[in-house]
Amino acid sequence: MEIFLQQVINGLTLGCVYAVVALGYTMVYGIIQLINFAHGEVVMIGAMVAFSVIGVLMKTGMPPLLVVAAGTVVAVPACMATAWLMERVAYRPLRNAPRLAPLITAIGISIILQHVAMMIWGRSPIAFPQIVKTHTFEIGGALITNVQIAIIVISFTLMGALMFLVYRTKLGVAMRATSQRQDVAGLMGIDINRVISATFVIGAALAAVAGVMIGSYYGQTQYTMGELLGLKAFCAAVLGGIGNLAGAVLGGVLMGLVEALGTGYIGDLTNNWFGSNYRDVFAFIVLILVLVFRPSGLLGERVGDRA
């Protein structure tokens, strides 16, 4: 039972990060039906920029929490700028092209971002400075750290803020209108290009925070970290129903739980034929199962041509 609870806590933490990243995928998909393949790389850039800023500031003797906050504050605009540029250069010119064209540029952008990051931050994994002192609390025999609590709280705050933005502000109305019918939204006086840019930029801001969170959680970053993280988050978005914000949150949390519990129990279930080294498989198996049996995802309603 303790092991179960422990895996649930770990899964929830991881799932929150997936959910925050998945929101970026689902927003972009909802509005222009594009799988923003390079979104994972934006997360990586967020982690890397924060790493550099934290590395500089921690020598100044500032309080640790402030240093991490400063790292995040710098990472967010860096990621927003990256995403804005990305949309402008690689996606906007292809908005009316066949659907595979922007997906292929997205793959290209992702490769380019990865290797530019590698030139700047090097090839090998770098240790993410653990400057905030870790405290461990015990709940029913399972352990939870203050970093995990922070990740969960921050994630849900961000999700709440996004919901507010989408459902309670003028920009949110414009975004929802654009996602329903672009040309009609344009006729209603909505600046489509600005709304789409805003969608990318908001998703990138979330990705930046996710990058800092995952960096602090795992204690290391690498130029390739965005690849697998991004894919898993995308799987989470599909699981929840792509284009659906609540779905992305649900999918992310579920994906984290599936991965943590799967990794924790696969050894016992298969008589140690398979071990925790298969942890990265779960997300893809879930993805394939969802797409085969319920392509609209758990909360999605649109199917058919989209899937």
Added chain:
Amino acid sequence: MNRAARPRSPLAALGVILVAAALLVLPFALAQAGTAWVRITNLAILFALLALGLNIVVGFAGLLDLGYIAFYGVGAYVWAMLASPHFNLHLPFWAILPIGALAACVFGVLLGAPTLKLRGDYLAIVTLGFGEIVRIFLNNLSRPVNITNGPQGIARIDPVRIGEFDFSTTSKIAGLTFSGPIKYYYLLLVFLVVVIVLNMRLQDSRIGRAWEAIREDEIAARAMGIDTTSVKLLAFAMGASFGGIAGGMFASMQSFISPESFVLVESVMVLAMVVLGGMGNIWGVVLGAVLLTFVPEILRYTVEPLQKAAFGRTIVEPEVIRMLLFGLALVLMMLFRPSGILPSSARRREREGRQP
């Protein structure tokens, strides 16, 4: 229209003979510059084989497959397991080749069957996930029963041997010295010619036209009576078998394979070759493979010394340049010339606005 039945002009025939002659002499010319260049040429042909296989799926049938390297991996691992000290099996070339192709084909069908009702971008992501699953299994199937030997990979793989003729050693034939890579060059060239001819025949066949119809408009194709599911499955299976064969050749040429050779980036690389050359155009795809194999190597030999001379150290590693080149090829081609360097005939028609 049956292209092969069309009479060729004498000039075209002369051109074909000249190109053939040049290709036959090429390895000896390259060997003057160093055996490394022969090896790079072999790699280019291998990539051309792979790209031609992927072209069936992406170019002909219009299904974006991002896990294509998995089939290459399956072919390579089948070869490695059947012809190495790992299981102490040393099957002959003619036995392994069909087994490898068949194994890759089975994987192609396994992937295709449940996913083919998905369209476009979703299919791309599922194939990508499939590729990752295959890689993770290759990486981990070393216990409890050692099948793939895990991350260490399989070493000391047998070279191609036909009868007594060993393709990895140097031998003298008719007064000419044929080194291992040169022999492999000719073998690969034969494969390439066979695959190109097969592809051309496929493209002009009933199946080829069905693929084209599906690529342009799946619903219309179905309305015309095409069994879209089985035709798409066929594209997957055929593309996969070509990938499997290329994988087998890779394993025997390198004599060592590990899961690292079958990562996502490799799939993207092959895709970049197809996109650069021109999706659906056989010669374009071959050109794409040759360009994207040679240009990075040429850069490796020029940019690195240049940097050393200018700055005293290497600032941008050749490997990074290579990857940036692939990324740029994908982005720039899609933005400025989505039909590739040599557009396929259907794409050309589209651009000229003519009806087929």
